[in-house]
Amino acid sequence: MNLESKIYVAGHRGLVGSALVRRLQAYGYSNLVTRTHAELELRDQAAVQAFFAKEKPEYVILAAAKVGGIHANNTYPAEFIHDNLVIQTNIIHSAWQNKVRRLLFLGSSCIYPKNAPQPMKEECLLTGPLEPTNRPYALAKIAGIEMCWSYNRQYGTRYMAAMPTNLYGPNDNYDLNNSHVLPALIRKMHEAKQSGAKEVVVWGTGTPKREFLYSEDMADACIYLLEQAEGKLASLFNDEQPPLVNIGCGEDLTIRELAELVAAVVGFKGNLTFDTSKPDGTMRKVMDVSRINALGWKRKMQLQDGIALSYQDMQQYVSVINSNP
Numbered sequence: 579m580n581l582e583s584k585i586y587v588a589g590h591r592g593l594v595g596s597a598l599v600r601r602l603q604a605y606g607y608s609n610l611v612t613r614t615h616a617e618l619e620l621r622d623q624a625a626v627q628a629f630f631a632k633e634k635p636e637y638v639i640l641a642a643a644k645v646g647g648i649h650a651n652n653t654y655p656a657e658f659i660h661d662n663l664v665i666q667t668n669i670i671h672s673a674w675q676n677k678v679r680r681l682l683f684l685g686s687s688c689i690y691p692k693n694a695p696q697p698m699k700e701e702c703l704l705t706g707p708l709e710p711t712n713r714p715y716a717l718a719k720i721a722g723i724e725m726c727w728s729y730n731r732q733y734g735t736r737y738m739a740a741m742p743t744n745l746y747g748p749n750d751n752y753d754l755n756n757s758h759v760l761p762a763l764i765r766k767m768h769e770a771k772q773s774g775a776k777e778v779v780v781w782g783t784g785t786p787k788r789e790f791l792y793s794e795d796m797a798d799a800c801i802y803l804l805e806q807a808e809g810k811l812a813s814l815f816n817d818e819q820p821p822l823v824n825i826g827c828g829e830d831l832t833i834r835e836l837a838e839l840v841a842a843v844v845g846f847k848g849n850l851t852f853d854t855s856k857p858d859g860t861m862r863k864v865m866d867v868s869r870i871n872a873l874g875w876k877r878k879m880q881l882q883d884g885i886a887l888s889y890q891d892m893q894q895y896v897s898v899i900n901s902n903p
Contacts, residue, residue, distance in 0.1 A: 579805055586611040586635035588669055589642030596749040597793035598639055611635055620665045630672040638673050638681040648711050648859055650756045655714040662718035670725050674735055681737040682800055683726050685719035687863050688712045697866035700822045709860045727820040738814055743826035743865045747793030748891045763837055764892050767844040777849040781856035784834030789864045791826050792879035799825045802875045826865035827877040843885045
């Protein structure tokens with residue numbers, strides 16, 4: 579890419595997409611294309627085709643998706659598989675029709691089997707059953723990976739699929755019913771601190787382990803991949819394996835340890851209680867990041883520092899909510 583390349587970021591308002599836009603702008607990329615949901619319905623095939631035909635982006639980062647935690651995945655499984663399949667199919671096919679030079683499809687670590695060997699290598703894909711609580715979402719993302727690989731093999735495109743670990747950071751979703759574990763914990767701890775509550779209830783046993791990556795580190799990794807010459811990415815573009823690369827830090831901690839860390843950052847002094855009637859999900863999910871590290875990228879943000887920045891962001895979120903009841 580050069581700084582004038584036309585880059586379409588699909589899903590630019592979410593946690594992932596907004597981080598990508600901020601980092602691209604920080605690097606000096608000046609020709610970014612974005613559309614809000616009101617401006618472009620990505621589930622509308624004709625609308626997506628018309629958009630690509632008009633704008634002719636050179637690069638596409640596909641960050642648009644329906645996402646959520648265990649509760650949301652269990653409550654809306656039909657939307658999670660339908661919406662994600664339709665969005666990614668419309669964008670990937672239109673990118674090929676309009677000769678996009680390179681596309682980066684963003685997925686999730688939940689594509690890997692529930693009992694995959696840890697840390698999870700890219701080669702673990704499709705080697706065992708998925709975690710039931712997010713199976714519809716995971717299957718949609720696996721289909722997106724396969725679609726990128728199929729177009730590469732049949733049409734010679736250069737589409738990649740990046741699988742970030744659990745992300746957090748500015749512009750996260752802090753809704754207690756539909757958010758992921760880290761932003762939910764930040765908000766729970768904050769509200770407990772504000773109300774003087776003596777305890778915070780955390781879902782599950784606290785024993786599962788999770789890996790977390792700051793969203794702007796993830797964005798830097800995506801831009802790094804798009805900037806590399808094709809020769810450096812030769813291992814991703816072949817007929818033997820999908821063009822798949824993990825993005826993470828390769829380190830994890832238990833949910834209990836995470837809750838204790840969030841409490842310390844927020845300043846909540848009460849007790850933590852674990853509701854063992856709630857689901858734990860997969861017991862461990864840590865990425866093997868040797869592939870992207872070998873390409874020359876490593877994460878920068880440490881978890882405690884990132885949580886502190888996210889806490890500042892959450893307080894701004896709550897302030898806006900309270901000022902617009």
